[in-house]
Amino acid sequence: MVRLMRCVTNRFRGENELPFFFGTPAILWQIIFFIVPLLAILFFSVSVFNSQGSLIGFSFASFKYFFSMPYVWVILRSLWLAFFNVSVCFLVAYPVAYYLVFRAGSFKPLLFFLLVLPFWTNFLLHIFAWFFVLEKEGFLNLFLQSVGLISKPLHLLNSSFAVYLMMVYYYLPFMILPLYAALDRFDGDLIEASYDLGATWWQTIWKILIPSTAGGIVTGFFMVFVPSFGEFVIPELLGGDKIMYVGNVVSYLVLGENTGALGGAFTVLSCLVLGLSAFVCYLGIVRLIKMLK
Template identity: 50%
Template structure:
């Protein structure tokens, strides 16, 4: 009877990421998908936009010949007026958001108690729905036979319905509603980490509530206010859906100009040039805002931001 000899087969190595990457390569491997995403959907479109602004486009869409005529065409008084009007409405939106957001964030951080998480949830949950649904809901509130007019009529504050839609008021109201959360969350995050013993120490030293707010609370939350201000100010500058839906044909802002140029026939290079011109003016205004925040911080005696 023959004996069968069983030979052990060599073990197969398990596959692991460590066999492909060293420890030095792991950060790059983790960040690579984000880098590819930004390259395809941010840097590449940005490069195409820049090239479109300084080259002629053929009927096939290819670039032909370097030119600055697109920048010269968009440099007129009407376009500059639209850009500065967009900066104005973005700044006003950021100011109103701050005025509303700071008390809300203060209440959530210090007065919310055990209901803090629930209140924060109710604050965020409306933004899980589609943005156009919010706009449609505000149509029912602001129309002539809507909730707001009926409320004012029932309180005898007005004699006849007011036409709120297609107005500057409707644009500002919708802009503040849409961007308010971007101001509340940074301020709330800063206030939640605030050391309450500083209030007690300030009170023991004889400071009033106004002095405590000016010398302690405001300087320490100023970086969060600056962040929230930029999170509102920058996207509000390029907003075009809200002015178009809530402002009607009279509302004409930077985002509307870009959308009309880009969607027009053979006018995309003008849209690209206008976008770059508006972006340069926007960056100058952002630098001015940061300088203002730095001056405010120094005047309050806080840390520079």
């Protein structure tokens, strides 16, 4: 996407780095399926209709109503879920990607196959499979009881624990793959050279590996953080109806009776919060990587 926008900018400057025609389908796709629906949501969030469904005016009452409701805590809860998920996924994915690139050897094709294997099955099947693991008579409770860690089954379903666990399980490959691609382009001899020059294992990671794979880190961050913020299916099926996140609230408001305008306002504000949070995190990651160099 960055490459595409650079080509568009160069086109208007007269620098024909890439024929503009090549980027036109992607630009049209973004306009039709992202910008236009978002503008439509914004329009309905400020529109006032009468009982016959005719437009009679515009009002920002939905936005004021939003700030008077506890939906702000829903956004904060979703932000925390996204931050937690992207942090855990990164801490787990980086060693896995490193092992796949530099230590897997002849087992790399098999391990990579196992990594992408979950994508071959339906997402809902994954969730229902976790029902059998997390229910009171499920595998996890039976295992904990058999080793004497608990005396009675734990209530794991319809809880934040189930949501967080499933989020990490599902989004972990989306963090591993860009890190794998970045590490695969990295020259492994630089690691040995750093050791020869007296660098410690920790210094090699922070001074060489992390800055050299910054592109993969940023890509993995956006691939995990953005969809985690608006995740609907996992909280809906595993979190129960007591814990609400952005995706659940948007669904209830947009599909509810006489709450469409409020749903539109909530969607627009959620998108603004998400964009601002992602931008701030991006600047923080870039600044941290520059400090490490």
